[in-house]
Structures are given as C-alpha cells and as structure tokens.
Amino acid sequence: xxxxxxxxxxxxxxxxxxxxxxxxxxxxxxxxxxxxxxxxxxxxxx
Numbered sequence: 001x002x003x004x005x006x007x008x009x010x011x012x013x014x015x016x017x018x019x020x021x022x023x024x025x026x027x028x029x030x031x032x033x034x035x036x037x038x039x040x041x042x043x044x045x046x
Contacts (some may be wrong), residue, residue: 004037 010017018034025032 007014007017013022014036021032021034026046
C-alpha cells in the first residue's frame, strides 16, 4: 500500500516520524517505510 501524507504542520521532523513509524511497524509485524515526496517524484518522473 502507498499513502501520501501531508506533514507540513507536523510537530516532529521527518526523521523522527520515520523512526517512530518503523518502531510501530515492528510491533505489528509490518514494514513501514517513509520517503519525502520530492525524492518520490524524481524517482518516478519519466
């Protein structure tokens, strides 16, 4: 599954969110990966 989330108003940095989501993923048995939209856009541009 892929989800685009607006984090402009987030209190935590991208790095903090990524660490916390990775931890939650381990707890529930899934992989949660995060990536900034700019990187995603550049990788999927033709």
